[in-house]
Amino acid sequence: MKVFARQGYYQSTVAQIAGEAGVADGTIYLYFKNKDDILVQFFSFKTKQVFERFREEVDRAETAIGKLRNLVRIHLEEFQRDRNMAIVYQTETHQISRMAEDQIREMSKLYLDIISEIVERGQVEGAIRRDLYLGIVKRLIIGSVDEVINTWLHAGGQYDLVSMAEPLVELFIRGIGTQPPEANPADGTGEPIRS
Amino acid sequence: MKVFARQGYYQSTVAQIAGEAGVADGTIYLYFKNKDDILVQFFSFKTKQVFERFREEVDRAETAIGKLRNLVRIHLEEFQRDRNMAIVYQTETHQISRMAEDQIREMSKLYLDIISEIVERGQVEGAIRRDLYLGIVKRLIIGSVDEVINTWLHAGGQYDLVSMAEPLVELFIRGIGTQPPEANPADGTGEPIRS
Amino acid sequence: MKVFARQGYYQSTVAQIAGEAGVADGTIYLYFKNKDDILVQFFSFKTKQVFERFREEVDRAETAIGKLRNLVRIHLEEFQRDRNMAIVYQTETHQISRMAEDQIREMSKLYLDIISEIVERGQVEGAIRRDLYLGIVKRLIIGSVDEVINTWLHAGGQYDLVSMAEPLVELFIRGIGTQPPEANPADGTGEPIRS
Amino acid sequence: MKVFARQGYYQSTVAQIAGEAGVADGTIYLYFKNKDDILVQFFSFKTKQVFERFREEVDRAETAIGKLRNLVRIHLEEFQRDRNMAIVYQTETHQISRMAEDQIREMSKLYLDIISEIVERGQVEGAIRRDLYLGIVKRLIIGSVDEVINTWLHAGGQYDLVSMAEPLVELFIRGIGTQPPEANPADGTGEPIRS
DNA sequence: GATGAATGAGGATTCATTCAT
DNA sequence: AATGAATGAATCCTCATTCAT
Numbered sequence: 001m002k003v004f005a006r007q008g009y010y011q012s013t014v015a016q017i018a019g020e021a022g023v024a025d026g027t028i029y030l031y032f033k034n035k036d037d038i039l040v041q042f043f044s045f046k047t048k049q050v051f052e053r054f055r056e057e058v059d060r061a062e063t064a065i066g067k068l069r070n071l072v073r074i075h076l077e078e079f080q081r082d083r084n085m086a087i088v089y090q091t092e093t094h095q096i097s098r099m100a101e102d103q104i105r106e107m108s109k110l111y112l113d114i115i116s117e118i119v120e121r122g123q124v125e126g127a128i129r130r131d132l133y134l135g136i137v138k139r140l141i142i143g144s145v146d147e148v149i150n151t152w153l154h155a156g157g158q159y160d161l162v163s164m165a166e167p168l169v170e171l172f173i174r175g176i177g178t179q180p181p182e183a184n185p186a187d188g189t190g191e192p193i194r195s
Numbered sequence: 196m197k198v199f200a201r202q203g204y205y206q207s208t209v210a211q212i213a214g215e216a217g218v219a220d221g222t223i224y225l226y227f228k229n230k231d232d233i234l235v236q237f238f239s240f241k242t243k244q245v246f247e248r249f250r251e252e253v254d255r256a257e258t259a260i261g262k263l264r265n266l267v268r269i270h271l272e273e274f275q276r277d278r279n280m281a282i283v284y285q286t287e288t289h290q291i292s293r294m295a296e297d298q299i300r301e302m303s304k305l306y307l308d309i310i311s312e313i314v315e316r317g318q319v320e321g322a323i324r325r326d327l328y329l330g331i332v333k334r335l336i337i338g339s340v341d342e343v344i345n346t347w348l349h350a351g352g353q354y355d356l357v358s359m360a361e362p363l364v365e366l367f368i369r370g371i372g373t374q375p376p377e378a379n380p381a382d383g384t385g386e387p388i389r390s
Numbered sequence: 391m392k393v394f395a396r397q398g399y400y401q402s403t404v405a406q407i408a409g410e411a412g413v414a415d416g417t418i419y420l421y422f423k424n425k426d427d428i429l430v431q432f433f434s435f436k437t438k439q440v441f442e443r444f445r446e447e448v449d450r451a452e453t454a455i456g457k458l459r460n461l462v463r464i465h466l467e468e469f470q471r472d473r474n475m476a477i478v479y480q481t482e483t484h485q486i487s488r489m490a491e492d493q494i495r496e497m498s499k500l501y502l503d504i505i506s507e508i509v510e511r512g513q514v515e516g517a518i519r520r521d522l523y524l525g526i527v528k529r530l531i532i533g534s535v536d537e538v539i540n541t542w543l544h545a546g547g548q549y550d551l552v553s554m555a556e557p558l559v560e561l562f563i564r565g566i567g568t569q570p571p572e573a574n575p576a577d578g579t580g581e582p583i584r585s
Numbered sequence: 586m587k588v589f590a591r592q593g594y595y596q597s598t599v600a601q602i603a604g605e606a607g608v609a610d611g612t613i614y615l616y617f618k619n620k621d622d623i624l625v626q627f628f629s630f631k632t633k634q635v636f637e638r639f640r641e642e643v644d645r646a647e648t649a650i651g652k653l654r655n656l657v658r659i660h661l662e663e664f665q666r667d668r669n670m671a672i673v674y675q676t677e678t679h680q681i682s683r684m685a686e687d688q689i690r691e692m693s694k695l696y697l698d699i700i701s702e703i704v705e706r707g708q709v710e711g712a713i714r715r716d717l718y719l720g721i722v723k724r725l726i727i728g729s730v731d732e733v734i735n736t737w738l739h740a741g742g743q744y745d746l747v748s749m750a751e752p753l754v755e756l757f758i759r760g761i762g763t764q765p766p767e768a769n770p771a772d773g774t775g776e777p778i779r780s
Numbered sequence: 781g782a783t784g785a786a787t788g789a790g791g792a793t794t795c796a797t798t799c800a801t
Numbered sequence: 802a803a804t805g806a807a808t809g810a811a812t813c814c815t816c817a818t819t820c821a822t
Contacts, residue, residue: 140363
């Protein structure tokens, strides 16, 4: 992962990976079917294990909002803890035509399911709006968290990533608008207002 | 772009690109310094031009909310219009260690600046909350839009991407929470609520 | 020649030659059959013309020694005058497996014939030893002159090449040995003398 | 070396070299950094080793003339023994703008130093004239030997090269002129004598 | 006659993978 | 189980040459 994180999958050679691991080139092939399998196994184990942590943390909270908060917090925590994983995950996940795509899709689905579950529970609880298009809510949450992580990575991991969790969740819930009861910014026309 | 979109940069060969373009392999090198330069020139021209469209559309609206709506709408429109560009942009932009990184960073900054401008104007107008951490608002917007596009791309561009603009912006503004004046979901403790 | 002199035949491109000549690449092929032909024509014309000068100068002297002196002097003069020619000649002539080999061999033969003629005349005149192996005398003269030129070229043509002519010829004639009548260094055994 | 000798450096392909060596193309790169390095290593090892033989043989003789004789003889012997080395050395050494130039220059200097040493010793011994321009004496000897080898190579190595050593050295020492004490051919005017 | 864009064969080099030790 | 030398297919890139304008 260190090697993939530093140079990207295609720019990394099996020899470099073996060197970093302190074994001979051929030894890699005793544990991985081929170069691609290194990435596949990474997604299978390392990140799967992380996702299990996500599940645990979500389950520890009772309310939907609490679960959401926990999800975002643990997400940032785990990605901050293992920066190489974070880089490889963010980078290789966005390759559209990856061979490991099935692995990724499956894992991504797990994440989406957690969010669906949280949102639905929140709606039952009355804490989350009922007039939401679930698909978009998922994008909002996943996309925002992803981007917060990406920014942190590009900045070289200088600051504390986890501290972003709280304000981010708050933004999900309240939105950026001032919400006076008398004026609904979504007036249904969808037209930008011109003078 | 068609080739890069289909196979990714490293999986594409210059011969394939030449073939798709209907020219000889060597001809590529009359117009591009090397394989990498194909990507660099793409970012320099094609996407730069798209970003200018963004600016135009943003300027056409008067209010902050209108500008935001226009930005998101034109973003989705342009990426829907040119799917190959969309794929290459979304994919190669997320490679951390790209050579074209400077190009990308610069362009990304332009986008961020537009958002900053909109948010600040909205705060003056009174339409956008003043108690916001601007950095996170940027991530929220960019990340969400990116993710909406990614989902659409992974789905094979089956549905109308632009129709996502309106509900997405609405979500930015109002958030997902029900906001009864009596219950503030962000109670300041930052702790998930457990029973 | 400027290009060949700077970079060598194989390192030079037709485009560079055309560029130096201030014409388009294709124009080269109106005057030369192919890249190789540029070198062939160079040897045919430029150096052939130089060799004619050699002949003239040799003919201007009456005695063998005078002719030899003139040959060496004009050789150094001409090569000093046109340094690019000198470089190309010295470099490309030593390639064993050149296509232009016939050209070179023929020219080289002309030079050898001049020397043969001079030596034979000198023997008739009584100025040159009769007990000489002609083949080796030719190598002595050609090789020495060549090497004097090479050294000058490698030194960047800093000093006056022609001034080497006189001492060189003197060396040909008298040799490096002190020749006391009582001690013959070539004692016939051919064995190095050990104490 | 066989391949370089047959076709010259630029005309030889790495595939040919690998084929001649009976290994795969890629194997070459386990032992040589690149194509150029093959030549560099050749000059570093093979010819360096030959030059050490030169030194040995020179040291075995006591007198300057004996040393000179030994130097020329061993030079011709070694180059006759390994014809491929001879060809590559004679050919690639004369390329002015070679990358391996430093290697060559250094080696060439070794050779020149040996000659200087011999000449100076000869002058002390009284066997070699004191009124010599050392630089030209070096050219005389190196150039002549080189040319003798070249001629032999161009002739296809048909005859015995080593037999040239003795008459060549004799020529160095006595020169080609008949040296009557009463007539000095170098009369100081430097002018060819015309009738 | 001159041009220079286009060609595509050729060649150096890389690197995932194998397999005898 | 581990090694690492050897492999050779694959790929980027160069450049002599052509030919329509």
